[in-house]
Amino acid sequence: MTTAKVPLPPCSSRIFRNIECGPSPAAETLGFRRLRGINVAGLNRSLRSFVLRGRSKPIKAKENASASLIDDWFKPIMAKEDSDTEDRAAAALSGKNLTQMSNVGNSTNIMWHDCPIQKRDRQQLLQQKGCVIWLTGLSGSGKSTIACALSRSLHSKGKLTYVLDGDNIRHGLNCDLSFRAEDRSENIRRIGEVAKLFADAGVICITSLISPYQKDRDACRALLPKGDFIEVFIDVPLSVCEARDPKGLYKLARAGKIKGFTGIDDPYEPPCSCEIVLQQKGSDCTSPSDMAEIVISYLEENGYLRA
Ligand SMILES: Nc1ncnc2c1ncn2[C@@H]1O[C@H](COP(=O)(O)OS(=O)(=O)O)[C@@H](OP(=O)(O)O)[C@H]1O
Ligand SMILES: Nc1ncnc2c1ncn2[C@@H]1O[C@H](COP(=O)(O)OP(=O)(O)O)[C@@H](O)[C@H]1O
Numbered sequence: 001m002t003t004a005k006v007p008l009p010p011c012s013s014r015i016f017r018n019i020e021c022g023p024s025p026a027a028e029t030l031g032f033r034r035l036r037g038i039n040v041a042g043l044n045r046s047l048r049s050f051v052l053r054g055r056s057k058p059i060k061a062k063e064n065a066s067a068s069l070i071d072d073w074f075k076p077i078m079a080k081e082d083s084d085t086e087d088r089a090a091a092a093l094s095g096k097n098l099t100q101m102s103n104v105g106n107s108t109n110i111m112w113h114d115c116p117i118q119k120r121d122r123q124q125l126l127q128q129k130g131c132v133i134w135l136t137g138l139s140g141s142g143k144s145t146i147a148c149a150l151s152r153s154l155h156s157k158g159k160l161t162y163v164l165d166g167d168n169i170r171h172g173l174n175c176d177l178s179f180r181a182e183d184r185s186e187n188i189r190r191i192g193e194v195a196k197l198f199a200d201a202g203v204i205c206i207t208s209l210i211s212p213y214q215k216d217r218d219a220c221r222a223l224l225p226k227g228d229f230i231e232v233f234i235d236v237p238l239s240v241c242e243a244r245d246p247k248g249l250y251k252l253a254r255a256g257k258i259k260g261f262t263g264i265d266d267p268y269e270p271p272c273s274c275e276i277v278l279q280q281k282g283s284d285c286t287s288p289s290d291m292a293e294i295v296i297s298y299l300e301e302n303g304y305l306r307a
Helices: 040-052 063-078 085-094 119-126 143-156 181-200 214-223 238-244 249-254 288-301
Strands: 019-021 059-061 101-104 107-111 131-136 161-165 204-208 229-235 276-279
Parallel strands (some): 131 204
16 A cells, blocks of 8 residues: 655644545554444444545554544543543444433423533633522622622633623523513523533623522522532612612602512512622622622632632
């Protein structure tokens, strides 16, 4: 067999380096046998097509380059010592996962699709733990201000955050929802699901919603692994919030021009047991950045600021 060196292919992907022209090799010659428990015959076709994608001529990896080619491709998987590594690798290669077909809500015949790069890999990359900091409190209690102070401070420490603010999300994803009880619940459910995705991405997700009902907050907590839902009650009396009234909404609510306003003619259920309470009493005023530091201390103490 003749082999000729080819220049780096146009895609300039790292895995295409040290590649020579020649007939497609058997999977074994690429060192695939090193992957215990995986069907090598099945891999042969799928991996060759991966290597060959975008090429007009078949290519062959050099004997000594092949190991690094495979190592690069599998490094995130092979580095793990978990017992599920081989299953995950096989699933990644087949493009399917090993779970069953299911029905969820109105979605029938759906199957969960796993990816070999998982939350822990992203956390390793980001050097932090994905979680949800759920700020709850009356309108005007300081949720948005504290969320921003928290995000700013964590950002300056090199930590990746994202703020989901109720007001903002109601401009897009949740613009179909009103302030009736069932719509508030749906608002919170959707934001809980989005926050869960952010946490799974390894991001410290900060939500800023009135979220007046305990059962809705509990349902969001239940979406996340234990410890990853950090409920923070911004405990500011109605009288203080009303005196602040930055948007003039309390005034409108008192005048009867807004119906069902939280704290006026709609309920707010304070958390009965939450991770952090940030209290503001009368003239005893803690600054938003000091409040943010209290939350950051909690994150530090509980290991969320390292992988
Ligand atoms: N009826 C009524 N009740 C309470 N709040 C009202 C209402 N109508 C409009 N607003 C404005 O909407 C903001 C609250 O939205 P949220 O998505 O956080 O509410 S909820 O969690 O679904 O209850 C809230 O913003 P914040 O002040 O940031 O809390 C208000 O500005
Ligand atoms: N810790 C604080 N001390 C004093 N004022 C605050 C504090 N936090 C927020 N505020 C002020 O209160 C008002 C309402 O804050 P905001 O963050 O909009 O509350 P929410 O998002 O809960 O409606 C704003 O004018 C803000 O500057």
